[in-house]
Amino acid sequence: MPEMVTLAIDEQEVEVEEGTNVLAAALGAGICIPNLCYLPGLKPTGACRVCIVEVEKNGRTKMTASCTLEAKDGMVIHAHSENVLRARRNIVELLVAEAPESEVLQVLAERIEVEDVRYPERDNDCILCGRCVTACAEIAATGAKGSIGRGMNRHIGLPFYNEEYCQKCYECRERCPMEIAPQSRRDPCGVCGSELSKNEDLIPEMCGDCELD
Amino acid sequence: MDLARVDAILEGRGSEPFDVMEVLQDIQEEFRYLPEDAMRQTAEILQVPLIEVFRLANFYKAFSLKPRGRHLITVCTGTACHVQGARKLGDQVLGQLKVGPGETTQDGAFTVETVNCVGACALAPVVIIDGEYYDHMTPKKLRKLISRIRKVDAQEEETRTNA
Amino acid sequence: MPRLGNLDDLAALCDALGSKREQSTRTVTMCAGTACRACGCLPVAEAVEAEIEKQGLCGEVLFRTTGCHGFCEQGPLAIIEPGNIFYAKLKVDDVEELVSQTLKENQVVERLLYTDPVSGEKVRTEDAIPFYASQTRVLLGDNTKLSPENIDEYLSLGGYTALAKTLTSTSPGDVVSTVQASGLRGRGGGGYSTGRKWEQCRQAPGEEHYVICNADEGDPGAYMDRCLLEGNPHAVIEGMAIGAYAIGARQGFVYVRKEYPLAVRHVEGAIEQAHEYGLLGDNILGTDFSFDVKVVHGGGAFVCGESTALMASLEGKVGEPRAKDVHTVEHGYLNQPTCLNNVETWANVPKIITNGAEWFAQKGTQNSKGTKIFALTGQVKNTGLVEVEMGASLREVIFDIGGGPQNGRAIKAVQTGGPSGGCLPESEFDLAVDFDELYEAGSMMGSGGMVVMDDSACMVDVAKYFLTFLQDESCGKCLTCRIGISRMLDIVTDVCEGCGTPEQLDLLEDLAWTVSVGSLCALGKTAANPVLSTLKYFREEYEAHIEQESCPAGVCPALIHYTIDEDTCNNCGLCAQNCPYEAISGDKESGYRINGEICTRCGICVESCNKKAIVKS
Incomplete structure (x- = not known):
């Protein structure tokens, strides 16, 4: 039997197997933490920062992405504190400004009440969430794709940009938030990745307003 | 490209995880850039995914995917150099050689780079040309230095043609 | 070299090397760190060695080259024992005199001594140099005593x-x-x-x-x-x-x-x-x-x-x-x-x-113990490496050790902690330098960089400089660092170009907060510090760029332009010759003109003009 740990997320006690990340723990308990780059069951990267939460320790809090945070016994997590909501909105606002055409981002922005995009639009066709890279490495087990370059030069590509290295399985495209409309995403819920929005009994209160159920 | 030179570099490597970085650094030194075939060979021999080798090549400033010029001009843009006028040195190089940071002149003579501090701040602004440090640099001194290198190169070229 | 089999072997070797060290009556120590090498110390060092041999002092004088002493801008430099005589800015031509006078005759060569830029007086010994005198050189002190290329020298010091x-x-x-x-x-x-x-x-x-x-x-x-x-x-x-x-x-x-x-x-x-x-x-x-x-x-x-x-x-x-x-x-x-x-x-x-x-x-403050080495650079008289006890004030470091501003200008700020740190104004200079005090003030100790800036530096430009640096160096993996920094840079660039708005400053603060709380690693988490600290202490400079569309320090290229004052200009043509962009045209008869379209405001022409005829406005 795997060891179990108990943590508190938004004052709700949650028990999960040791090694589970906080995002998965929250989603499993019906607590919606919006997220984007996370692919359930696969190795989280913490790239998009949408799933940011506050961790309370000795009276102090610190913000971090919940997908890369391992659940520990006695951990206290705030997923919807004022600071978290502010940071998450600002993060999604940045994302929308990068790729205003993305339907997924628009829905996400609406869902967490981003009111205004204060930056000039940039019209990118990729937001470097890295879902495709994870899919290529872990689902297709090809490991052909990768993020290349650094800083603002970072982009996704194949070795020497040579298409020959791609096996054309399109596992990546299936998971690209830019390629597809939210409803067609493989993940059960287009916004939070939670399967709960399909299960009437388990719909968390905050999903009540969600337009995507 | 001479793959034997790559194989010589790869000889005996592969036991340590950092070998791939060291091999790529050696290849860069040997060829003044990372040729595609050399990267393929490295990935294969060291059993590192090719995309990882390609990512390393694109991530670290030590590597270049195009051949570097015969002379490397590195303008330090550290804070101390910045406040002491390093920008003017960048302007001087750009104006004189018509290439910006990371670029190589068409004749393959000069590659220009910037570096975020070489730790010679007390001598700011600093320029390094082919490993040689030049302190308290001014646009004028830099202009003369570049012209001198060009002249020396031209003379050498002439001697070679005559011979 | 024999392998040391036990503690006694080592103790015996250290003792032997130590007493040999004490026996050598005369020593010449030259710094051969990277900076001194850049100043040409190696030919001087070779000349000293050759001259010692030539003048027959081989067995009597011990010569060593060491790593960096910290006083880089005075290089090539030599310390002669006994007497602790300190010679600065040596040239090959000085060597003969150094050996014949100082080593042979125990005479100090006055002209080779260091001149204190504050008092204007010659200083005879290394200890008496104000730059060194106020330091506590626990770590750096050893740099001046040993050759890094010879383990025996390290052993001779225990x-x-x-x-x-x-x-x-x-x-x-x-x-x-x-x-x-x-x-x-x-x-x-x-x-x-x-x-x-x-x-x-x-x-x-x-x-x-x-x-x-x-x-x-x-x-x-x-x-x-x-x-x-x-x-x-x-x-x-x-x-x-x-x-x-x-x-x-x-x-x-x-x-x-x-x-x-x-x-x-x-x-x-x-x-x-x-x-x-x-x-x-x-x-x-x-x-x-x-x-x-x-x-x-x-x-x-x-x-x-x-x-x-x-x-x-x-x-x-x-x-x-x-x-x-x-x-x-x-x-x-x-x-x-x-x-x-x-x-x-x-x-x-x-x-x-x-x-x-x-x-x-015993050294340092309540929570920051020992000494710390700082790289004191920028617009200050003495630049170099400075080791002080934690808790020394910024003022002591900048004015007592650094000798204060260059060229009679006024010091405006000091940047500590590199891209993770911030800019502190002169009003904060009495701050004790330790981990916590600097953090409280909105900066950081970082690894110990201290770049002093006088009134010729524009603080918005400094913020832009660090953002450019960070944008270039961010790995780009996490969104807040990659995009957040580039958005901050866009805003600061707008301000530098005179097209910023007051609302943008609020957005900048909100964004800076997001980047600092949202980023994955320390690079991102601290990336906003240069922005936040300049906004906190130098907001009026941001406002001047926005409201008056002017750069008070005259740094931001978009807000300045250069013209040639015809009355002062003597038509020498040096500016045209020196302009790297060929933006100055004309001839000796009809005079010279700057083409504003081509000019990048680099200011190289100003430096080249002997008549000070090029006016910045």
Whole structure:
């Protein structure tokens, strides 16, 4: 039997197997933490920062992405504190400004009440969430794709940009938030990745307003 | 490209995880850039995914995917150099050689780079040309230095043609 | 070299080398650090050696070249003992006189002495130079006493005795306790308790434990690590060996920047020599303890100074940091417990072991113990490496040691902590320099860069400079760092170009907060500091750019332009000749004109004009 740990997320006690990340723990308990780059069951990267939460320790809090945070016994997590909501909105606002055409981002922005995009639009066709890279490495087990370059030069590509290295399985495209409309995403819920929005009994209160159920 | 030179570099490597970085650094030194075939060979021999080798090549400033010029001009843009006028040195190089940071002149003579501090701040602004440090640099001194290198190169070229 | 089989062998060798050192009556010490080399010290050093031989002083005078002394801008420099005579800015032509007068006749050559720029007076000895006099050179002091290329010089000063003492009479737990009791905190920037880090690493289970020396010093304006590695590599290696013993590691790495070739050479040489004496390798000094150090060359990425990125790089991967919720002391290099410390931290360790924790803890402030080396650079009279006790005020460092502003201008700010730090105004100069005070004031100790800026610097431009740097150096993995920094840069660029709005400043503050709370690693988390600190202390400069569309310091290119004053101009044509962009046209008859379309406002023409006829407005 795997060891179990108990943590508190938004004052709700949650028990999960040791090694589970906080995002998965929250989603499993019906607590919606919006997220984007996370692919359930696969190795989280913490790239998009949408799933940011506050961790309370000795009276102090610190913000971090919940997908890369391992659940520990006695951990206290705030997923919807004022600071978290502010940071998450600002993060999604940045994302929308990068790729205003993305339907997924628009829905996400609406869902967490981003009111205004204060930056000039940039019209990118990729937001470097890295879902495709994870899919290529872990689902297709090809490991052909990768993020290349650094800083603002970072982009996704194949070795020497040579298409020959791609096996054309399109596992990546299936998971690209830019390629597809939210409803067609493989993940059960287009916004939070939670399967709960399909299960009437388990719909968390905050999903009540969600337009995507 | 001479793959034997790559194989010589790869000889005996592969036991340590950092070998791939060291091999790529050696290849860069040997060829003044990372040729595609050399990267393929490295990935294969060291059993590192090719995309990882390609990512390393694109991530670290030590590597270049195009051949570097015969002379490397590195303008330090550290804070101390910045406040002491390093920008003017960048302007001087750009104006004189018509290439910006990371670029190589068409004749393959000069590659220009910037570096975020070489730790010679007390001598700011600093320029390094082919490993040689030049302190308290001014646009004028830099202009003369570049012209001198060009002249020396031209003379050498002439001697070679005559011979 | 004979292998040292035990503690007594080492003690005997140290004694022999020490007494030989004391016997040499006359010594000439020349700095041969990177900076002095750039100033041409090597030909001078060769000339001194040759001249000593020529004048028949070979057996009498000991000549050595050392690593960096810290007073770089005075190089090439020499110290002559006895007498502590200090000669600055030496040239090959000075050498004959130096040898015949000072070494042979004990006469000081006045013209070679250093002139204090503040008092204008000649200073005879090194100790009396104001730049040195106010320092506490615990670490840097040794740099002036030994040749880094010869292990015997380090041994002659009692080198490796701390390691021997540790291995033979101290338990690993006691070593950790000593370091903990000393109050030593990490010198790389974070300021985490070194002893606590060691203890956590020691306790962490793993097949192997590793120690790493972080010598990927990338903060622009900081070079103390380079100087320590170049000048006293054995102190770092000895510190690492003691740390390795304490935490139970058998392998250590020095991850060093590729831009530091001399440091690489000296550390690699030092490791080799330590091996020959059996001070590294299997069964060190005949004990059960085995330890080796390998030098790994960085690939040129600032972010690799971050511990998780450094370890990724060491594993042959791109230097992308990972979330640090799991600490590297538990899961570091190859997922094993790893203790990473900065160069200066390691170099402090042998001193603490030799002199005791109390000795170290006596220096400094309540929570920041010991000394710290700062790289004092920028627009100040004396620049170089400065080692002071923690708690010295910024004013002492900048004015007493640094000698105050250059060219009679007024000092406006000091930037501490590199891209993670901030800019503090003159009104904050009485602040005690320690980890916590600087943090409270909105800056950081960082690795110890201190760039002084006078009124010719534009603080918005400085913020833009750091954002450009960070945008270039961000690994780009996490959104807030990659996009957040670029958006901050866009806003600051708008301000610099005179097209910013007051609303943008509010957005900038909100964004800065988001980047600092939302980013994955320390690079991103601290990236907003240069913006936030300049906004806090120099908001009026931002406002001047926005409201008056002017750059008060006359730096931002978009807000200035150059014209040639026809009345003052003598039509010499130097400006046209020097303009790298060929933006100045005309001839000696009809005069010269600047073409505003081509001109990039670099200001090179201003420097080239002898008549001061080019006016900035």
